[in-house]
Amino acid sequence: RPRVFSGIQPTADSFHLGNYLGAVRQWVGMQDDHDAFYCVVDLHAITVGHDPALLRERSLRSVAQLLAAGLDPDRCTLFVQSHVAEHTQLAWILGCLTGFGEASRMTQFKDKTQRQGTEGATVGLFTYPVLMAADILLYQTDQVPVGEDQRQHLELSRDLAQRFNSRYGDTFRIPEAYILKETAKIYDLQDPTAKMSKSASTPGGIIELLDDPKVSAKRIRSAVTDSGREIRFDHDQKPGVSNLLTILSALTEQSVPALEEHYVGGRGYGDLKRDVADAVVEFVTPFRERTLALLEDPESLDNILARGAERARAVAAETLREAEDRLGFIVAK
Ligand code: AQP
Secondary structure: OOEEEEEEOOOOOOOEHHHHHHHHHHHHHOOOOOEEEEEEOHHHHOOOOOOHHHHHHHHHHHHHHHHHHOOOOOOOEEEEHHHOOHHHHHHHHHHOOOOHHHHHOOHHHHHHOOOOOOOOOOHHHHHHHHHHHHHHHHOOOOEEEOOHHHHHHHHHHHHHHHHHHHHHOOOOOOOEEEOOHHHOOOEOOOOOOOEOOOOOOOHHHOOEOOOOHHHHHHHHHOOOOOOOOOOOOEOOOEHHHHHHHHHHHHHHOOOHHHHHHHHOOOOOHHHHHHHHHHHHHHHHHHHHHHHHHHHOOHHHHHHHHHHHHHHHHHHHHHHHHHHHHHHOOOOOO
């Protein structure tokens, strides 16, 4: 079975619909025919200022949401990044293989520092993609299910793996992106030319899965639509309507052309929004209940994480040992 690895940051109280449709839903679907490693990446979450109590709370909430979404710890390896020390160890090694100019070309860093400049940004935020490469390469990953926003980071992981292999001998498998075209990017409801995002979206632009479903329904009903009345998918001319069609199609498993057909003649934006709101409520209501029930029992969550970390560590330690050996380190006996 091909190996997959993917991670999600515990940087918000709730995942948003973009995280779910762009990534987590794929994770769930890949459990059976893949050897899947899924990680709550808390080391990535401290690249920006954070509150320790909140980080712990959000990490647990992330684990509970992943389980509520359908991850099964018997069918995949679910763990927290900081539990496996090899991630930071390999990141140092890969950092010594990464060019400064190469790291400077990462657009996410540029985007995230655009407003306030690089002066206040941490070195950790700058080297984030190197840690991400370590996350992926440690597990000899074949496929990485992520949203389109992570494609450039994945390219860097591939380059670093190839560079290491050609300099020191075959050590890392070269990972491929697994990006589902239809849901690769969910857009902000208020600014449908920008991606839905924890840090950049205004409250009205984002659907948080753990919000009161009534709030989510209202946000869909207040989503920005486009001029004209026609309901058709055209991201350039009709970004708002297209985003709603993407969401409805993903949640109801109807194709976009079938939905376009459905809305021909008489049905307008109001009908579309009502249908999207209904589909969102239908999805988030049980999801939220399951998450809250799981959070009632933190001891079981700890047990799941301990098992996951043990399985992850076994694979990660072997890869790191091999990399260190190839680099010329004396392998500790
Ligand atoms: N809008 C999106 N559409 C599709 N996929 C998305 N992802 C994020 N936003 C969208 C995917 O979600 C996974 C987890 O991402 P993360 O925890 O690394 O968060 P992120 O990419 O940093 O998410 P945000 O909301 O965009 O956070 P900020 O604002 O902090 O940058 C990834 O696979 C990502 O592709």
